[in-house]
Amino acid sequence: MSTRNQRFYDGFMLILGVFVGVLAGIVFMKAFSAGAGAERFDDPDFIGATDERIRPIGRVALIGDPDVGVRPVVHTVADSVSAPMSGPQVYNENCYLCHAAPGVGGAPVFGDAQAWAPRIAQGQDILTERVINGYQGELGVMPPKGGRTDLSDEEILEALAFMLDEVQL
Ligand code: HEC
Structure with missing residues (x-):
């Protein structure tokens, strides 16, 4: 092979290697997190913690709304x-x-x-x-x-x- 072809080949293999590596990483992480997730969705602590984390920071309430007990600002x-x-x-x-x-x-x-x-x-x-x-x-x-x-x-x-x-x- 000429030097030029050799250099192209080296570069190509490097990119291919990185690509395969990233792909393998994604597949691995996906498999890992899917397994972990399936277990944790049954876990009341996990569900409670998630609910707490995604709890709305506030809600709109109208004055006098009995559900929320908001009273006029005055x-x-x-x-x-x-x-x-x-x-x-x-x-x-x-x-x-x-x-x-x-x-x-x-x-x-x-x-x-x-x-x-x-x-x-x-x-x-x-x-x-x-x-x-x-x-x-x-x-x-x-x-x-x-x-x-x-x-x-x-x-x-x-x-x-x-x-x-x-x-x-
Ligand atoms: C939401 C509006 C509103 C608020 C708040 C309000 N009033 Fe009135 N008030 C009226 C209106 C309207 C009239 C006149 C009604 C009519 O005679 O047709 C009136 C009339 C009165 C009268 C005359 C009653 C009569 O027999 O002629 C008094 C005294 C009075 N108000 C006192 C108060 C006091 C004291 C407060 C606060 C604690 C108050 N008002 C708050 C609307 C209001």
């Missing part, structure tokens, strides 16, 4: 303090959502004396009853406790007092 502040909330605190976390200007769904606006006058004229008892139990008015719906049924009556009435103070100077 609750977190209340939850972290065990002391009852003050009137302004309750107002700022809840009532303002509808009662801040311009007022949502017909809610009388905070500080708007004209809007509040006829409501105050109904008397404290009616206001108290409606704020705690909610009511359907002519303009819209005032939900029980403004939706924060987790708060005590006292906390809600503090918020009511805070709102009334603002229009009864």
Whole structure:
């Protein structure tokens, strides 16, 4: 063989050798892992560990979804303090959502004396009853406790007092 052919032959055999080696490696690993896998899929520890490893890192939950117990974000502040909330605190976390200007769904606006006058004229008892139990008015719906049924009556009435103070100077 000429030197050139010899060099080609050497190179060819080298590549062929590497190729066969890689192929043999793949076949070996496949056989090995198939055997190992077949045993381990029966193993509760293995299954448990796999479940743990592929556990979702989170899930989407809607506020109030009973399955996941997610509560509105505004609750977190209340939850972290065990002391009852003050009137302004309750107002700022809840009532303002509808009662801040311009007022949502017909809610009388905070500080708007004209809007509040006829409501105050109904008397404290009616206001108290409606704020705690909610009511359907002519303009819209005032939900029980403004939706924060987790708060005590006292906390809600503090918020009511805070709102009334603002229009009864
Ligand atoms: C989801 C919106 C919403 C939230 C939150 C809300 N309100 Fe209201 N509220 C209304 C609407 C709407 C009305 C007016 C309904 C009507 O008279 O038609 C109203 C009316 C009222 C009235 C007048 C009742 C009457 O008899 O005229 C008071 C007092 C009141 N809300 C207090 C509160 C307090 C205190 C909070 C917080 C604890 C609160 N509201 C939270 C929507 C809301």
